[in-house]
Amino acid sequence: MGAGLWGAGAAVVPAQEAGQAVAPVNEKANLLRSQADEAYQRGDYKRVIDIANQLLQQYPKDNPHVAYHLRASAKIELGKAARDGKQIRDGIADSRSALKEGEGKFPWLNVPYIYGMTALGELENKAEHLETAIKWVTPLLDKPTGEMFSEEDKGNLYYQRGMANSAKGDQRAAAADFTRATKLAPRLLAPHLRRATSLAYLGNTDEAEEAFNETIERFPTAVIAYNDRGNFRRGRGDLDGALNDFSKALELDPKFAIGYINRGITQFDMQQAKAAEGDFQQATRVAGDLNTRNMAVRLRGGARLAQGEVQGAVDDLTLAVRSNPNDPTIVEERGVAEFCARHFPAAADDFARAMRIDNKLVRIVPWYWLALQRSGRDTEAKALIQRTMDQEMPPIGWIGALCKMCDGLMTDEELLRASQDEGTEVEKRQKLCEANFFLGQAAVLTKEPEKARDYFEKAVSSNLFSLSAYRGAQFELQKFNK
Numbered sequence: 001m002g003a004g005l006w007g008a009g010a011a012v013v014p015a016q017e018a019g020q021a022v023a024p025v026n027e028k029a030n031l032l033r034s035q036a037d038e039a040y041q042r043g044d045y046k047r048v049i050d051i052a053n054q055l056l057q058q059y060p061k062d063n064p065h066v067a068y069h070l071r072a073s074a075k076i077e078l079g080k081a082a083r084d085g086k087q088i089r090d091g092i093a094d095s096r097s098a099l100k101e102g103e104g105k106f107p108w109l110n111v112p113y114i115y116g117m118t119a120l121g122e123l124e125n126k127a128e129h130l131e132t133a134i135k136w137v138t139p140l141l142d143k144p145t146g147e148m149f150s151e152e153d154k155g156n157l158y159y160q161r162g163m164a165n166s167a168k169g170d171q172r173a174a175a176a177d178f179t180r181a182t183k184l185a186p187r188l189l190a191p192h193l194r195r196a197t198s199l200a201y202l203g204n205t206d207e208a209e210e211a212f213n214e215t216i217e218r219f220p221t222a223v224i225a226y227n228d229r230g231n232f233r234r235g236r237g238d239l240d241g242a243l244n245d246f247s248k249a250l251e252l253d254p255k256f257a258i259g260y261i262n263r264g265i266t267q268f269d270m271q272q273a274k275a276a277e278g279d280f281q282q283a284t285r286v287a288g289d290l291n292t293r294n295m296a297v298r299l300r301g302g303a304r305l306a307q308g309e310v311q312g313a314v315d316d317l318t319l320a321v322r323s324n325p326n327d328p329t330i331v332e333e334r335g336v337a338e339f340c341a342r343h344f345p346a347a348a349d350d351f352a353r354a355m356r357i358d359n360k361l362v363r364i365v366p367w368y369w370l371a372l373q374r375s376g377r378d379t380e381a382k383a384l385i386q387r388t389m390d391q392e393m394p395p396i397g398w399i400g401a402l403c404k405m406c407d408g409l410m411t412d413e414e415l416l417r418a419s420q421d422e423g424t425e426v427e428k429r430q431k432l433c434e435a436n437f438f439l440g441q442a443a444v445l446t447k448e449p450e451k452a453r454d455y456f457e458k459a460v461s462s463n464l465f466s467l468s469a470y471r472g473a474q475f476e477l478q479k480f481n482k
Contacts, residue, residue, distance in 0.1 A: 029059040036070045048074035065109060068098035072112040080119045081289070088123065092116040107140055107149045107157070114160040122167045133164040155185025162194060171201040189219050193228050200232055208232060223253045227262060234266055242266045257287040261296055268303060271465060273481045277303035294323040298330060301337065305471060308480035310341040328354040328361055335364075336468045339371055340475040347371040362388065362395045366402040367468070370441050381406075397422075398431050402438060412439050433462040437469035440476065453477070 036051040052071035056064060075091030078084070095112035102109045114133045121129030137157050145151050162177030175198035181191035196211035212229040219225050230245030246263035249256055264279030280303055283296035301316030317334035324330050335350030351368035355361055365388050372381035385407045388394060395403055401418040404410040410418070415438070419431035440455030459473035465481060474480055 026059055026062050029055060029062040032059075033063070033066055033070070036067075040070065040074060043077075045074035045077045049078075065098045065102035065106065068094045068101060069109055069112060072098055072116070076112060076116045076119055080123070081291075083123055085120060085123055088116055088120050092120070105148055107143060108153045110137065110140055111156060111160055114157070114164065118160070118164045118167055121164070127168060130164050130168045134161055134168075137161045137164070152185040152187065155181040155183070155188060155191065158184060159188065159191045159194070162191070162198070166194070166198060171198045174198045175202060186218070189215070189222055189225065192218065193225060196232070197228065200235070205236060209236075221252060223249045223256055223259070226252070227256070227259055230262055230266070234262075234269070239266055239270050243270070255286045257283045257292050257296065260286070261292070261299060264296075264299060264303070268299075268306070269466075271463075271481045273303045273306035277307070290323070294320060297323075298333070302333070305337055305340060306465065306474075306481045308475070308478070310337060310475070313337045314341055314343075326357055328357040331357065332361070332364055332367075335367065335371070336471065339367070339374075340472060342374075344371050344374040348375055348377070362399050362403075365395070365399070366406055366438060369403075369406045370438070373445055374441075398434075402434070405438060405442070412442075415439060429462055430464055430467060433459050433464045433467055433473075434469040436462075437473050440473065444476075 032051050032055050036048050036055075039045075039047040039051065049071055052067045052074070055062070055067035056071075059067075072091045072094035075094060076088055079087030079089075079091060092113060095109070095116055098109045099113065114137045117129045117133035117136070121127065121133065137160055140157055141154065141161070143149055143154075145154055158177045158181040162174045162181060165171075165177060166174035175195060178191045178195035178198055181188070182195055185191060192211070192215040196208050196215060199205075199211055200208035209232070212225070212232055216222070216225050216229065226245045226249040230242040230249065233239075233245060234242035243263060243266050246259050246266060249259040250263065253259070260279040260283035264276040264283065267273075267279065268276040277300055280296045280300035284293050284300065287293035287296060297316050298320040301313045301320065304310075304316060305313035314334065314337045317330065317337050320330045321327075321334055331350050331354040335347045335354065338344075338347035338350060348368060348371035351364050351371055355364055355368065365384065369381045369384055372378075372384065385403060388403055389407065394400065398418065401410060401415060405415045415435050416432070419435040420428050423431065436455045436459035440452045440459065443449075443452035443455060453476075456473040456476045459469055460477060460479060462470060464470045
């Protein structure tokens with residue numbers, strides 16, 4: 001977790017607890033421990049590991065439990081960020097060493113072990129790791145507080161159990177744990193934020209809003225608090241409120257890359273594509289890690305596409321594909337951009353590549369068929385649909401209906417009716433937009449320009465600007481969001 005969020009991650013030893021040490025204490029070792037703690041707080045986990053190694057090598061008898069604890073915390077953080085199970089396991093091994101050296105005197109030494117098992121459970125999607133974390137921490141919560149186990153320590157352990165319960169999908173239990181943590185450890189930001197998030201997951205939106213507001217009142221300079229409330233408000237459709245929150249986060253920290261990304265997404269939702277592009281561009285400049293920068297580049301491509309800047313969009317998405325060549329959704333996005341640019345053979349190649357990466361992405365089939373048709377490869381297009389429909393389990397539902405339309409087995413009226421057969425009102429609107437786009441493309445293929453234009457106008461009138469079908473219709477009409 002980021003700097004200033006003690007208690008949010010593996011909870012580096014605060015100064016007063018680092019002092020709960022076994023004699024002898026060397027002043028140089030104390031200084032190194034403080035430097036490691038500071039490095040953790042600012043997110044410099046590699047530096048933490050370097051200092052912990054120095055402590056263990058030069059002062060192996062001077063509170064080694066603290067050095068192992070610090071190194072465990074840093075390794076787990078790095079492992080989470082890199083999605084590296086081995087590094088998380090290395091951190092868990094260090095946490096066991098910390099517990100052994102601490103001889104059971106310091107309950108807070110359990111935090112990295114619990115945190116690590118939760119991180120491993122999330123990464124590997126293994127409930128048994130999450131259960132291990134929960135079973136490990138629960139007996140510790142029955143221990144009385146005292147000189148070596150403060151209420152804040154216990155609050156942090158409740159927070160860790162809440163994180164494991166949340167990862168397991170038990171948001172009700174998680175919310176209860178986070179609530180308890182906020183009462184025992186009111187100085188810790190993370191439990192307050194996670195409590196608000198869990199309430200939102202449970203559908204208690206008014207309580208969640210109140211919890212976010214209370215958190216910001218308590219921590220008025222916490223960048224992440226404004227960011228998280230902004231995400232919550234955006235999810236509720238309060239785009240103005242979300243925009244204000246992300247702007248406040250960026251006022252507090254002008255180098256907060258995720259804040260630029262989130263504000264850009266919100267502006268994109270508000271059909272302010274140019275402003276969104278500016279925020280994504282700024283995120284690429286200040287991003288401290290490659291993953292965040294790549295995300296910003298990908299989103300910048302989407303914002304450029306929305307403005308009709310198709311070559312810039314293709315260039316950005318090409319960079320994104322190079323960074324994540326095995327992510328079929330990015331390849332698919334570039335295929336849509338190539339289609340909008342009327343680079344139909346390149347679009348067909350991307351759709352084919354995406355389906356090679358993941359052959360279950362049948363939603364791509366109608367786009368792939370269309371790119372082949374617009375490339376003049378009618379025989380290949382027919383063969384694609386034939387293969388798709390002859391599978392042991394051919395696509396059904398809406399994608400099945402689109403495939404039938406591609407195969408000439410469904411009329412315009414039948415496809416439009418199929419778009420309204422089932423689903424929520426939002427889903428029906430999305431399917432209707434897609435129906436109008438594909439029917440417009442079918443009219444292009446049969447050389448009926450007026451009919452095609454009418455369908456494209458209907459697709460654009462949906463204002464569902466996050467849909468590829470909406471974007472494709474925009475390019476056919478040359479009407480863009482600026």
